[in-house]
Amino acid sequence: MVDNKQQWKAWLYLAPALVLLLIFTVWPIINTVRMSLLENYSGLRAAAGETFKFGFNNFIQVVKYKQFVQCLINTILLTVLTVPISTLLALVISVCLNSIKFLSRFLQTIFFLPYVTNSIAIGMVFAAMFNIVGSFFGTQNEIITTAGIINNVIEFFGGHRINWINAGSTYAANIAVMTIYIVWNALPFKILILLGGLQSVNKQYYDAAKVDGTSRWRVFWRITVPLLSPMIIYVVITGFIGGFKEYSSIVGIFGETMGPADASGRLNTMVGFIYDALKTNKQGRASAAALILFGIILVVTLVQLRWSKKRVHY
Amino acid sequence: MKVTLENLTKIFPNKNKSGSEVIAVNDFTYEIPSGKLIGLLGPSGCGKSTSLYMISGLQKPSSGKIYFGDNDVTELSPEHRKIGLVFQNYALYPHMTVMQNILFPLQNLKGEDKLTKDQMIERAYEVAKIVQIDEFMDRKPSELSGGQQQRVAIARALAKYPEVLLLDEPLSNLDARLRLQTREEIKRIQTQTGITTIFVTHDQEEAMSISDEIVVMKLGVIQQTGKPQEVYDNPANLFVAKFLGTPPINVFEGKVEGGKVIIGSDTVADAAGVADQEVWIGIRPEGFILDSKGTMNCEVQNVEVMGRDVSIVSKHEGSVNPTIRSIIDADFISKLKGTEAKFTIKKNKIFIFNKETEERIRIGE
Incomplete structure (x- = not known):
């Protein structure tokens, strides 16, 4: 412990960070609460000297807004789909990576690459993979179309091409593309955490299981998963938080229309809704939506932590 | 099984x-x-x-x-x-x-x-x-x-x-x-x-x-x-x-000469039939008997009382370690006078080992 005489020194050293935190984190949070409680607050009109009356109108408006409900459904759907899939996949991949010796370092690097790649860039590549595009640049100036790599593969195996993301595509196809993309994008971080956890598990547990003739399946479910449970709950919670903040992945695939050309905004998310409100100078509504999102994340996280207390060991 | x-x-x-x-x-x-x-x-x-x-x-x-x-x-x-x-x-x-x-x-x-x-x-x-x-x-x-x-x-x-x-x-x-x-x-x-x-x-x-x-x-x-x-x-x-026994065995550098085990200038035991050579000598702590006619002379450094036994920490020129430790029944400690301890060594508590191979040399075989 720092004794009392030395405490001012500690505060002095903390001061630069604290000042920045106060200005850029604490104040914006307080300001968000303030703006959300001022009815129809708009930054521009506030600058012009207008005053706003206090009330919960922003929240009521947000919830009544049809677009908001769609955003909420999209967000929850994507989160609920991607978090379990990516967690399970990451778990399987980490266990496999941990059990091989040959190429394990190399494969770890490969699996980690998406983490250091810009998500918009990944989105563009994924869009190209799923996109059906035509152009006039053939030798006879005829229209050349490609159905995208994924459809080519499907057709190679005798299936029918699917309109994934273009005009006329179905909501289900859109969600499928987003799920694949988000899962792929989420894997590296989860693998990193779970692999780290696996490597710190005492090898003697496995030796003990081996002496007892435990089957691989039982070792996985009765030993590996319980011992990894703190890491698993960590990636699930951060996964849910990330899922509720989903935005740039949609932009990456569909662009700022947040949906296929004929149904723009169909895949908009909570964060997208907040951005839209900010763009149209409705800071009051944006703040209210942000606080609702915060409330949802808080409740979900608390529920998970409560649940994990019963299930997670240590 | x-x-x-x-x-x-x-x-x-x-x-x-x-x-x-x-x-x-x-x-x-x-x-x-x-x-x-x-x-x-x-x-x-x-x-x-x-x-x-x-x-x-x-x-x-x-x-x-x-x-x-x-x-x-x-x-x-x-x-x-x-x-x-x-x-x-x-x-x-x-x-x-x-x-x-x-x-x-x-x-x-x-x-x-x-x-x-x-x-x-x-x-x-x-x-x-x-x-x-x-x-x-x-x-x-x-x-x-x-x-x-x-x-x-x-x-x-x-x-x-x-x-x-x-x-x-x-x-x-x-x-x-x-x-x-x-x-x-x-x-x-x-x-x-x-x-x-x-x-x-x-x-x-x-x-x-x-x-x-x-x-x-x-x-x-x-x-x-x-x-x-x-x-x-x-x-x-x-x-x-050396590995067995607490306190550990006392190890000395010495020699066998004319059928006697000699540490420094002290003749401590018989070694009939053993050829003259340089040897390692090990004496268990419990192998020492305080005896005014003893042939092994040690300079007493310290006496540790442990109740039932007394541990005498002493020095000897031939010892490999800085001090040697001998355990004496507390009843006999009165025999210790001054800073010089004279010991006779129990026959079954002294072992001699080849200087090179460190293998045991058995006496009388």
Whole structure:
């Protein structure tokens, strides 16, 4: 412990960070609460000297807004789909990576690459993979179309091409593309955490299981998963938080229309809704939506932590 | 179950730059009699744990054979060897209760060995009673003391009714008091169950106190095997003499000349029939008798009173260590006068060893 005489020194050293935190984190949070409680607050009109009356109108408006409900459904759907899939996949991949010796370092690097790649860039590549595009640049100036790599593969195996993301595509196809993309994008971080956890598990547990003739399946479910449970709950919670903040992945695939050309905004998310409100100078509504999102994340996280207390060991 | 080791050798390929291999266990041949408690004893890195893990099947020998009874189990995987293994840090599953830990190996049983749920629970209580942890069945390992965890680990190993029980440094994680208690416990469990038990330790006192036989190892090579007292009374070489016994044996540089053992200028014992040569001389602390006519003259530094005994710390020119330690019955300490102690040496407590090979030179053979 720092004794009392030395405490001012500690505060002095903390001061630069604290000042920045106060200005850029604490104040914006307080300001968000303030703006959300001022009815129809708009930054521009506030600058012009207008005053706003206090009330919960922003929240009521947000919830009544049809677009908001769609955003909420999209967000929850994507989160609920991607978090379990990516967690399970990451778990399987980490266990496999941990059990091989040959190429394990190399494969770890490969699996980690998406983490250091810009998500918009990944989105563009994924869009190209799923996109059906035509152009006039053939030798006879005829229209050349490609159905995208994924459809080519499907057709190679005798299936029918699917309109994934273009005009006329179905909501289900859109969600499928987003799920694949988000899962792929989420894997590296989860693998990193779970692999780290696996490597710190005492090898003697496995030796003990081996002496007892435990089957691989039982070792996985009765030993590996319980011992990894703190890491698993960590990636699930951060996964849910990330899922509720989903935005740039949609932009990456569909662009700022947040949906296929004929149904723009169909895949908009909570964060997208907040951005839209900010763009149209409705800071009051944006703040209210942000606080609702915060409330949802808080409740979900608390529920998970409560649940994990019963299930997670240590 | 009799366990026979035949020329057991384990070579680890070395990963360091020199590229030389490490011979962890070298040509280990030994027959472990059925139903006995055997201590594998040696300093760290002597290959005792490697030997144990080869017997368990978790490590494959580079060459040599292992027999359980008359069956060659060298190529058999651990789960088919009918062994129970207790790890140094117990390796209890932290997320399971004591009950679940003990049940775990039973739930793996297949085929004709398969037990019903009731049989498993009955078996779990049976082994838990043997190690006296049946009142803690619902606790997690973290809620138990080190000694209790140790007992759970033994119960888990016993649950499958193993024919051989293997213990890796079973007492090293316990405090001194618990160690004393637990080693008696291990002896009791072994006697009660009659299972052939092999345990590994670096603590000679531990091995001596409970083993029926000990195997002393050094750098992968067996130095000596036998009943603890026999090995102590009759060490095969300087290493064994030094390794066994607390306080340790006093080692001197000296010579044999004209059938006498001479340290410095003192003639301390007869060595009839031994050729003149430079030797190492070992004298057990309890081998000294205070005697005004004694031939070994030591300069007393300190006298430590231990109640029943008195320990005299003294100096001698021939001693390898800075001081020598002799243990004298407290009744005789009055014989000590001044700073010079004269000792005669008990015949059976002095050993001489070849200067080069450090092998024992037996007197009168």
